[in-house]
Amino acid sequence: MDNPQIKSRRRVVDHGEVFTNPREVKAMLDLVPQECDRLDSRFLEPACGDGNFLIEILTRKLAVCRRRAESKQYTQLQFEQAAVQSVSSIYGIELLPDNAEACRQRLLDYFIQEYRSLYSSACKSECIEAVRYLLSKNIICGNALTYRTADDNWIVVSEWSMIGDGKMNRRDYEFSYLVGDSAEQDLFSDLPCATFSPVYFLNLNAAAYGEE
Numbered sequence: 174m175d176n177p178q179i180k181s182r183r184r185v186v187d188h189g190e191v192f193t194n195p196r197e198v199k200a201m202l203d204l205v206p207q208e209c210d211r212l213d214s215r216f217l218e219p220a221c222g223d224g225n226f227l228i229e230i231l232t233r234k235l236a237v238c239r240r241r242a243e244s245k246q247y248t249q250l251q252f253e254q255a256a257v258q259s260v261s262s263i264y265g266i267e268l269l270p271d272n273a274e275a276c277r278q279r280l281l282d283y284f285i286q287e288y289r290s291l292y293s294s295a296c297k298s299e300c301i302e303a304v305r306y307l308l309s310k311n312i313i314c315g316n317a318l319t320y321r322t323a324d325d326n327w328i329v330v331s332e333w334s335m336i337g338d339g340k341m342n343r344r345d346y347e348f349s350y351l352v353g354d355s356a357e358q359d360l361f362s363d364l365p366c367a368t369f370s371p372v373y374f375l376n377l378n379a380a381a382y383g384e385e
Contacts, residue, residue: 219317221265224276
């Protein structure tokens with residue numbers, strides 16, 4: 174079927190699955206260019222599909238990192254930290270497991286492409302694995318309307334923050350509390366359901382949090 178906005182008519186009927194055209198994605202993000210350029214500016218797509226919005230956001234954030242690296246504002250380590258921070262600020266919730274996995278892989282592949290194009294054989298496997306881990310946490314298979322994951326647990330969203338010396342802080346929040354009715358409520362404004370000790374950004378992985 175020659176239509177990039179749908180995979181099949183059956184998926185449209187069963188799940189209402191229609192992907193946003195990249196042209197519309199770019200036009201909408203062009204309305205908030207300053208947020209796309211801020212590496213710590215968080216974006217949450219509650220029906221992310223295979224990542225049309227999220228890949229464009231990551232593209233713009235990594236373009237900032239790349240310009241700074243190419244102009245020698247960043248060393249390789251500074252680029253890696255900034256790029257990891259960029260990935261950590263991007264969130265998606267997706268109902269269909271194949272789309273969620275495709276989104277994670279799409280974002281990871283793009284990160285690796287940009288990273289390797291800058292540093293080639295000097296790329297660190299730890300940096301790639303840190304990004305892989307972040308995407309495993311930030312791209313969630315679940316239903317944003319019921320606040321439940323695919324295996325019927327409450328959706329939990331991790332807040333990642335750089336706190337100095339290359340360390341990242343993680344606090345987990347139940348998604349249902351993050352999307353309250355208060356118009357003044359900001360993302361991560363409620364009390365976390367779990368907090369963790371800071372971890373150096375190149376050491377982010379499941380073992381660091383006892384999740385293996």
